[in-house]
Amino acid sequence: MTDRYAVIGNPIAQSKSPLIHGLYAQATGQDIDYGKIEGPLGPGGFAQAVDAFRAEGGRGLNITAPFKLDAFAYATERSQRAELAGAANAMTFDGERVVADNFDGVGLVRDVTRNLAVPMTGRRVLVLGAGGAARGALLPFLAERPAELVIANRDVDKARELARIGAAEGGSVAACGYADLAGQRFDLVFNATSASLRAERPPVPAGVFAASALAYELAYGKGLTPFLRLARESGVERIADGVGMLAEQAAEAFLWWRGVRPDTADVIRTLTVPLV
Ligand code: NDP
Structure with a gap:
């Protein structure tokens, strides 16, 4: 049957x-x-x-x-x-x-590390958003042993909650608001906010993308979202969506x-x- x-x-x-x-x-x-x-x-x-x-x-x-x-x-x-x-x-x-x-988090890590061939180990990783998708990605991301994992969210308490969960599992996760990102640069930047679903962009400073960074939009099928456009305008060559x-x-x-x-x-x- x-x-x-x-x-x-x-x-x-x-x-x-x-x-x-x-x-x-x-x-x-x-x-x-x-x-x-x-x-x-x-x-x-x-x-x-x-x-x-x-x-x-x-x-x-x-x-x-x-x-x-x-x-x-x-x-x-x-x-x-x-x-x-x-x-x-x-x-x-x-x-x-x-x-x-x-399987959301493991699926994301597999896409980044295998399909896109971008390693996370030893790299500086920024996650924008602290909702369900960011939560699911937390431990799979830590398992890749990034040099740094930062979670930025408008509601910083939600980001702090994820940092606590990460710490309880033996990982180091920093939580912050968007304004705290000024002057920081990351090798991988994930847009795990739902802003793109409304054609909006999280208030991330354009300078967060390191040279040769990967900008990854978790939403899919939306083409060049405002987040990916910002990345491209900041000189980022590697961009991907969540397909x-x-x-x-x-x-x-x-x-x-x-x-x-x-x-x-x-x-x-x-x-x-x-x-x-
Ligand atoms: P949630 O509703 O759980 O979380 C939404 C998050 O987005 C919150 O952190 C919220 O911040 C933030 N946010 C919303 N609007 C804005 C804005 N304008 N500026 C800044 N932050 C904003 O959503 P999910 O975690 O379920 O989904 C997030 C994204 O991931 C969606 O685009 C979804 O389509 C995608 N996704 C993709 C999958 C895939 O297989 N490719 C699977 C699952 C999700 P605050 O807490 O401050 O309100």
């Missing part, structure tokens, strides 16, 4: 996950059916939708905004990554067991569910929107 999977979010029409998992299934010869579910936004709506999917025999879900915290709460078991992120982007069902994981992160986190979930890791190159090529 064909195993059923889906992505749940709200809105969900824009999701590329069915296309991505369909291509992975084709390439690996896996017999799966992957759909999309618009989760109801009211109280209990997420749990009801997941209950129904499980009752129909669903094997696993990807979770996108705004349900990553609900998925974390729904699970009966959570990976350490999900625990530390406080959020889940994938679940698998096995009878009464619901196991949650979070590779999307493809890599999906590949990690696919591996987790099916035991085979699909190659991501074709999916990245298919989904890439030129950065102009």
Whole structure:
């Protein structure tokens, strides 16, 4: 029997996950059916939708905004990554067991270090934003042993909270506001704010990009976002958006569910929107 999977979010029409998992299934010869579910936004709506999917025999879900915290709460078991992120982007069902994981951070690191071939070890890394995506990236980033990891956020308390989590895991993370970035330069700068989704830019000083820096926009499919434009205008040659992160986190979930890791190159090529 064909195993059923889906992505749940709200809105969900824009999701590329069915296309991505369909291509992975084709390439690996896996017999799966992957759909999309618009989760109801009211109280209990997420749990009801997941209950129904499980009752129909669903094997696993990807979770996108705004349900990553609900998925974390729904699970009966959570990976350490999900625990530390406080959020889940994938679940698998096995009878009464619901196991949650979070592949966003590992997907991002894989895209940067393998696909883009930009090492993080020994480099100065700046993360803009302290929401769910930054949280998920925290430990995978620390595992790469950067020389420095700085998290800047408008609400500095949220950045401090991530710095505390990092310290509790034995890593060194500095938290600051945007004004504190003046005069500092970084080798890798990640825009993990949601500003680009509204065609806005976090108030980052143009001088934060070191010569030969990588500027990475976590949002995808938006072309040259205001953040990437600033990077380019500052002379940065290496810019990327989050399409590779999307493809890599999906590949990690696919591996987790099916035991085979699909190659991501074709999916990245298919989904890439030129950065102009
Ligand atoms: P959250 O809503 O959890 O966090 C939003 C963050 O953005 C907060 O730190 C907030 O700061 C900051 N922010 C919002 N607007 C601005 C602004 N105008 N200026 C400065 N800071 C701002 O979002 P997520 O962490 O879930 O998502 C962040 C980004 O990552 C999105 O673009 C999303 O599309 C992308 N993403 C990409 C994925 C991929 O696979 N490529 C996967 C997951 C996310 P404050 O706390 O001060 O309000």
